[in-house]
Every structure is written in structure tokens, then in C-alpha cells.
Amino acid sequence: MEVYTVNVATGTSEYSGTNNYIYVTLVGEKGESERTLLDNPGLDFCRGAVDQYKVTSPSHLGALLLVRLEKQRYWLEDNWFCRYVTVQPPGEDKALTFPCYRWLIGDIKVEIREGTAKTLRDDSLPQLLAHRKTELQERQTTYRSHTPNDTTNTLDMSKVFNGFMLVSCCVSLSFRWVTWTPGMPRCIDAKTEADLPQDVRFDNEKRSDFEHSLHYALLELSLKKLAISFGKSWSDLDDFKRIFWKLRSPIAEYCMEHWKEDQFFGYQCMNGSNPRMIQRCKKLPENFPVVPxxxxxxxxxxxxxxxxxxxxxxxxxxxxxxxxxxxxxxRGKPQYIAAPLCLLYQHPDDRFIPIAIQLEQTPGLDTPIFLPRDPPLAWLLAKMWVRHSEFQVFQLLSHLLRTHLVIEVFCVATLRQLPAVHPIYKLMAPHLRYTLEINCRGRTQLLSSTGIFKRVVSTGGEGLVILAQREYKGLTYRSLQPPNDFPDRGVSQLPNYFYRDHSLMLWEAILSFVSGMVGLYYQSDHDVQEDLELQAWIRDISLEGFAELPKFGLPSKLSTREELSTLLSVAIFISSAQHAATNNGQFDWCAWVPNTPCTMRLPHPTDKDAVTMEMIMATLPDVSQSCVQMAITWHLGRAQPDAIPLGQYTEEHFTEGRAQEVIDRFTAELKEIEKHIMSQNEGLELQYLFLLPSRIENSITI
Structure with a gap:
């Protein structure tokens, strides 16, 4: 009789434990162990517990291949989250780790593999090859995509989803690629977050915190009898200070004091909420007739x-x-937008300042060019209009489209095409945490016909879709890579561009890390080319996720290790650093509403001399809109209580020492970047800390 020592780790989040029956069977090359009941229901498998058991087998099982876990209802159904299982064979000093990191729901049987990452070519045993195939079939049932050749249970149909067109082809399954709206990246087919599998949902603490925080912010403002002041304008600019109460930050208060200054306006173009739009001007646009x-x-x-x-x-x-x-x-009143052009000058005294603003694309008598020498209120209002456009672009394009929606493509493709033992699945999993749920919530709670954008943002409704479609049409894979983006925009030499400097440091660290991991599992370019699972993954990304973007520039086949490393680095950089740069400061830059207004209630001025303070106050968001802007930007931009910082991996998908060494080097390099950024910010009146590695989440969770 052979005795194996088995440790079973239960999840640490709320309600991870179970009082159901849990059985285990060890599967080896030479047979299976006895099916063993691991405890008396209710005594083990508590939240955060690591419970130890003895599992017997009539004979030695040989090399262990799988651990089979079974959960059966005891009295009431009680879901269980298993982190991992370790097995120490008799006579051996080292235990084998079998990562799980999934929910067991209902009466269910799952088989998990030992944690050594393996590509398809690394497996030769029929049992392991069958396990890979079965896992992917189950995933592709859950995250199914309709293809032109698949005519099973299909029906051409379209249905309205919260005011937007939801184009679907299959009606027999709940989860697949779907087009949320034409001309956009494809996404997971889920009407709401409740339709998602539990394994990609928020845990209970995250869900409670998310749903509580926005209510808290709005309640704070309602208690001041502000949020219910529908349609009422503020009396003067100082009145906006009334919504600063418990919701505040050092940068928001700095913004409140300095927002009128031209130098601060220029600073935000480089290091504010939308730092990727500024570009060098080699020749004045023909539709912007600024003369010397x-x-x-x-x-x-x-x-x-x-x-x-x-x-x-x-x-x-x-x-x-x-x-x-x-x-x-x-509320029955039209809102207004502009399409400004703004010229900025890098002054030799180190000031980066706006020097001319035109609020529409077509010049003319009703489209004056505003200048710093104009009446102060006219110049101030012109800058407000630029910042209002900035709100639309950063929220809908830089933030939503270029981070959330782009990364959702990687999420769906990874879940559909890579088994959990695959090294690229293991590498990507921490950077996809919670993204599907937050995107589903965004589509229903922010962007829908009844969402927050429709209630308070000038492009809410049809406008936001058209705006995103325009950006997506011109989106390129090249522009998502920092080493290309900055030179292409001509901003490589722009002084005090901290976003650029920190982004490039992080990109190099991520690329080095990813290249190291890729090198462990792909010894040559040929190995990349011959990995059928990997090639299915890139096809899903290129041909399914970005199906309506033929000029995106991402091939549908990976030919070299360098191509693979670059693509993975793009995904990890966007899901961590790029998202942090556009998301984490939105309260800082938007809480003082006149600095970045979410809507404008009057048309932009056509006569510089006609601008009055009364006109400005009637143009800016009203009291209620201002309250919602402050509340939602605080809710979305605040530090998340359960954040996992970049480079920290609480779920240990990789178990082999050589992979851990690469991770450790990455962690050490991020610490050096942290030190450098902190040193660079010493003595600065306005610090740029959004890309501190310790403040960057591994994934898009908010």
C-alpha cells in the first residue's frame, strides 16, 4: 500500500470555503489511487485553509499526471474555490504542485495538471493530450465563437442591448464572441456581468466594495443637498468648491488653485489624464490659419x-x-461639443504653454482664433472648451477603447484557445483578472442608453459610439507600442514629459520579462510556428477580436519569438501601465469640474468680446452634473482595496524554479524603477506618480 500526502488550499476571499463533500483521486502513469473523501463536511475547507490528508493506492502510481477533484452537495449547495493541491509521493522529499485557481460549482468533477508549463509539443502521453483537448473543448463551449462554416443552431438576428445594436449569430449557447456595436473590437457575449462564468467574476469583497463606493460618493453629495439640484447652475467659479468635502486629493486641490494658468494647461497635455494626444507640429494645418x-x-x-x-x-x-x-x-436640453485645434509652445524658460486655440475645424468669422492676449474670460473659456474635448477623448478613446476594449480581445482569446498548462496562459492570466466583468459593467452602467454617460456627458448616447468608431477605424498595432508611439508623434525630446519617460522604462522592463519567459518555453522561432494552440490564439485575436480592422497591422500568424514577445508585452503594458496612466488620475484632473468639464450646456463662443462670467457659468455643467462627475471619477479612479500591483503574482501559475527566477528579476527591476521615479519627483511641486509600479495594477479591474 502506497501513501501519498496531499495538501489542499482553499481560497482566501469571502465565501471561498465549503461544507460540501470533497473527493480526490490521484491519476498517474501506472493507474489511479483510491477515490478518497477528504473530510467530514463543515470541518475542513474553510476560507484560507490548507488542509492535509493521506491518500492511499494499492501500488505506486508512477509519474503523477492529474489530480481529480470532485465536489458533491452535502446539505445545501456551497461553492468552493480551490487554489491549489500539492502531492508528496511516498519516499520523495519534494511535493508536486497542481495549480487550480477556480470555482467548483454544483456537483462537479475537475482534473488539474501539475504546474510545470508545457506547450503542445511538450506532451506526448495520450492521457495528457486528451486532457488538453477536453479542457479547450469545454472552454470553447463556454466562450464560443460563431464562424462562417458553423451552421449548427444558428439564426441571423439582431437585438437591442441597452440602446446599442448587439449583433449575434448563435442562439444555442450563452458565451461567445459578439459584436457589441459595429466598427468596434468584438467582446464577450454577456448581457450583464451576471451572465459571466464565476471564474472571471469579481470576488465578493470586490463586488461589495465596487457597488458601495459610488453610492457612498453620491450620498456624501446628496447629504449636502447638491446632487438633487437638477438643472441649477452654479453662481460663480468658487461655488464648485462646495462639492469638495471628504472627496479630495492633493492633485485635485492643486488643480483647483492653478487650473487657470497656461503652464498648468500645458502640463496636463503631457502628464494629465490623456497624455498620448500631444504631437509635434512641423507645419501649421491649413485649417488653422495662425500667423506669426x-x-x-x-x-x-x-x-x-x-x-x-x-x-x-x-x-x-x-x-x-x-x-x-x-x-x-x-433632461430635454441639448448639450454641446467642439472640435478644437490648440497650438502649444515649448518656451526656452521651460514652460509648455498654449498660444492659440480655434474651437472648430473650419476657420471663419464665427470661428475666431483665441489668444493669450485676448480678454481673460475669453481665453479662459477657450481653454475650458479644449479641456471639455479632452474629457470625451480620454474617457472614451484613450481609456475605454485603447485599454479596456483592446484587452478584452486578449481575455476572450486566451480563455478560448490556451489550456491552463500552456506557458502563455500562465503568463497572461494575472493580467486579465476581472477585466471581463468590469467591461460588462461599463457597457451596461456607464455607456448604455440609461447609463451615467447618457445622464451627464455631452457625447452620451449615439455620440460616444460614433466617436469610438472613428478612433477604432484608425487604430494601429504600432501605436500601441511605446517605442513607436512617441517618435511617431514627434515627442521624444519634449522636456518634462514624465508619462513618456516612465512608460518607456516600464515597457523595457516588461519586454525583458516577457522575452525571458518566452525564451524558457520556445527554444527557436520554429517552436513558435509549430505551436498549434498559440497559432489558434493569435488567429482568434486578429481575425475574430479585431475582425473589422483590416489595417490594424497585427498578423494572424506568429513567426518568431520576437513577434510573440512584443505582442505579449503590448497586452501586459496596456492592461497595467497604460490603463493606470489614463484611469488612476481621473479624479485628480476632473474633480475640479471647470478644469475638465464632462459637458457644456451652451454653444462655444463666436465673439471674444461677448464672453462674460454669466456665460461661463451657464455653459459649465450644472450642480447635479458636477456632482455626478466628481462621484464617478472618484469611484473609478480611486485605489482599489484588493489591487495586485504590477509584477506581484498572488496566484502561482508557474511552479518551476527557472520561471520564478525570471519573475524575481522582473520584480527587482520594478523596484529600481520605483526608486528612480521617487527620486525624480523629489522637490517637485506637482509630482507625477501614476506610473509608480506599486500603484499600477496587474490588470484592468476598474
Whole structure:
């Protein structure tokens, strides 16, 4: 009789434990152990517990291949989250680890593999090959995609999902690729987060915190009798201070004091909530007729606009993408948008300042060019209109589209095409945590016809879809790679561009980490080419997820280790650093509503001399809209209580020592980056800390 020592680890989140019956069977090359009941119901498998048992077998099982877990109802159904199982064979010093990290729901039987990462070519035993195949078949049933050749149980149909077109082809299954709206990345087919499998849902603590925090913020404002002031304008700019109470931050307060300053406006173009839009201006756009004498007073002595253009010191913000976008109607009143052009100048005294603003794309008598020498209120309102466009672009394009929706494609493809033993699944899993649920919630709670954007944002409703479609049409794989993006925009030499500097450091660290991991499991480019599971994964990403984007630039086949490493680095960078750069500061930059207004209630000015404070107050968001803007940006931008920082892996998918060494080097490099960023910020009045590794989450969870 052979006796194996088995340890079973239960999850640490709320309700992870179970009082149901749990059975285990060890499966080896030479046979199976006895099916063993592991405890008396209710005594073991408590939250966070690691319980030890003895499992017997009539003879030695040889190399252990699988651990079979079974859960059966005892009295009431009680779901169980298993972290991992370790098995120490008789006479051996080292235990084998079998990662699980999944929920067992209902009367269920699952088989988990030993944790050594293996590609398809690494498996030769029929039993393990069959396990890979079965796992993927089960996943593809859950995360199914309809293909043109699949005519089983199909029906051409379209249905309205919260005001948007939801195009579907299969009606027999609940989960598959679906087109949320045409001209956008495809996504998981789930009407709400409740339709998602439990393994990709928030845990109970996360769900409770998420649902409580927005209610808390709105309640704080309601207690001040502000949030219910529908349609009422503020009396003056100082009135906006009334919504600063318990919801505040050092940067938000700095913003409140300095938002009128041209230098602070320029700083936000580089290091604010949308730091990826600024570009070098080599030649003035034909539709932006700025002449040198207009901006001469903003220039340094003994220079002019033509000289500064040639020297590379002139930059441009161009919101042409906003031109003609339909506007929202809120409580029966139309809202307004603009499509500004804004010229900025890198002054030799180290100031980065706006020097000319045109609020529409077509010049004319009713589209004046606003200048710093204009009446102060006119120049201030022109900058507000630029910042209002900035709110739309950063929330819907830089944040939603270019992080959340892009990464959802990787989520669905990874779940559908890579078994849990695959090294790329293990590498990607921590960076996909909670993303499907937060995206489902975003579509229903933020973007739908009854969502928050429809209630308070000028592009809410049809406008936000058209805006995102325009951006997606021009989205390129190249632009998602920092080493290409910054030179392409001509901003490699722009001083004090902390977002750029920190992004490049993080990119290099991530690429080094990923290349190290890829090198462990792919000895040559040929290994990449011959990995059928990996090739199915890239096809799902390229041909399914980005199906409507033929010029995206991502091939449907991976040919080299370098291509694979770059793609994985893009996914990890976007899900961690890029999301942090656009998400984490939104309360800081938007809490002072005049700095980044969510909507405008009057058209933009056509006469510089007609701008009054009364016009400004009637244009800015009303009291209720301001309260919702502050509450939602605090809710979405605050540090998450259960955040897992970049480079920290609480779920140990990799069990082999060589992989852990690569992870340890990555962790050490992130610590050095942290030190460098902290040192760089010493003495700065306004610190840029959004890309501190300790403040970057591994995945998009909010």
C-alpha cells in the first residue's frame, strides 16, 4: 500500500470555503489511487485553509499526471474555490504542485495538471493530450465563437442591448464572441456581468466594495443637498468648491488653485489624464490659419513662429475626431461639443504653454482664433472648451477603447484557445483578472442608453459610439507600442514629459520579462510556428477580436519569438501601465469640474468680446452634473482595496524554479524603477506618480 500526502488550499476571499463533500483521486502513469473523501463536511475547507490528508493506492502510481477533484452537495449547495493541491509521493522529499485557481460549482468533477508549463509539443502521453483537448473543448463551449462554416443552431438576428445594436449569430449557447456595436473590437457575449462564468467574476469583497463606493460618493453629495439640484447652475467659479468635502486629493486641490494658468494647461497635455494626444507640429494645418504676429507676444525674444516650427518647439492638439459627433440631450436640453485645434509652445524658460486655440475645424468669422492676449474670460473659456474635448477623448478613446476594449480581445482569446498548462496562459492570466466583468459593467452602467454617460456627458448616447468608431477605424498595432508611439508623434525630446519617460522604462522592463519567459518555453522561432494552440490564439485575436480592422497591422500568424514577445508585452503594458496612466488620475484632473468639464450646456463662443462670467457659468455643467462627475471619477479612479500591483503574482501559475527566477528579476527591476521615479519627483511641486509600479495594477479591474 502506497501513501501519498496531499495538501489542499482553499481560497482566501469571502465565501471561498465549503461544507460540501470533497473527493480526490490521484491519476498517474501506472493507474489511479483510491477515490478518497477528504473530510467530514463543515470541518475542513474553510476560507484560507490548507488542509492535509493521506491518500492511499494499492501500488505506486508512477509519474503523477492529474489530480481529480470532485465536489458533491452535502446539505445545501456551497461553492468552493480551490487554489491549489500539492502531492508528496511516498519516499520523495519534494511535493508536486497542481495549480487550480477556480470555482467548483454544483456537483462537479475537475482534473488539474501539475504546474510545470508545457506547450503542445511538450506532451506526448495520450492521457495528457486528451486532457488538453477536453479542457479547450469545454472552454470553447463556454466562450464560443460563431464562424462562417458553423451552421449548427444558428439564426441571423439582431437585438437591442441597452440602446446599442448587439449583433449575434448563435442562439444555442450563452458565451461567445459578439459584436457589441459595429466598427468596434468584438467582446464577450454577456448581457450583464451576471451572465459571466464565476471564474472571471469579481470576488465578493470586490463586488461589495465596487457597488458601495459610488453610492457612498453620491450620498456624501446628496447629504449636502447638491446632487438633487437638477438643472441649477452654479453662481460663480468658487461655488464648485462646495462639492469638495471628504472627496479630495492633493492633485485635485492643486488643480483647483492653478487650473487657470497656461503652464498648468500645458502640463496636463503631457502628464494629465490623456497624455498620448500631444504631437509635434512641423507645419501649421491649413485649417488653422495662425500667423506669426498673432503669437509673437507668447514667444521668447528674437524668435518667431516660423523659427520655432523649424526648431521643433511647436506642438499641436487636434480634436478633429470630435467634428460632427452627435450631441446628447439631458433632461430635454441639448448639450454641446467642439472640435478644437490648440497650438502649444515649448518656451526656452521651460514652460509648455498654449498660444492659440480655434474651437472648430473650419476657420471663419464665427470661428475666431483665441489668444493669450485676448480678454481673460475669453481665453479662459477657450481653454475650458479644449479641456471639455479632452474629457470625451480620454474617457472614451484613450481609456475605454485603447485599454479596456483592446484587452478584452486578449481575455476572450486566451480563455478560448490556451489550456491552463500552456506557458502563455500562465503568463497572461494575472493580467486579465476581472477585466471581463468590469467591461460588462461599463457597457451596461456607464455607456448604455440609461447609463451615467447618457445622464451627464455631452457625447452620451449615439455620440460616444460614433466617436469610438472613428478612433477604432484608425487604430494601429504600432501605436500601441511605446517605442513607436512617441517618435511617431514627434515627442521624444519634449522636456518634462514624465508619462513618456516612465512608460518607456516600464515597457523595457516588461519586454525583458516577457522575452525571458518566452525564451524558457520556445527554444527557436520554429517552436513558435509549430505551436498549434498559440497559432489558434493569435488567429482568434486578429481575425475574430479585431475582425473589422483590416489595417490594424497585427498578423494572424506568429513567426518568431520576437513577434510573440512584443505582442505579449503590448497586452501586459496596456492592461497595467497604460490603463493606470489614463484611469488612476481621473479624479485628480476632473474633480475640479471647470478644469475638465464632462459637458457644456451652451454653444462655444463666436465673439471674444461677448464672453462674460454669466456665460461661463451657464455653459459649465450644472450642480447635479458636477456632482455626478466628481462621484464617478472618484469611484473609478480611486485605489482599489484588493489591487495586485504590477509584477506581484498572488496566484502561482508557474511552479518551476527557472520561471520564478525570471519573475524575481522582473520584480527587482520594478523596484529600481520605483526608486528612480521617487527620486525624480523629489522637490517637485506637482509630482507625477501614476506610473509608480506599486500603484499600477496587474490588470484592468476598474
Amino acid at each position: 504676429n498673432m503669437v509673437q507676444s507668447s514667444m521668447a525674444p528674437r524668435t518667431n513662429l516660423d523659427k520655432e516650427l523649424k526648431a521643433g518647439n511647436i506642438y499641436l492638439l487636434d480634436y478633429a475626431i470630435m467634428d460632427g459627433v452627435p450631441t446628447n440631450t439631458i
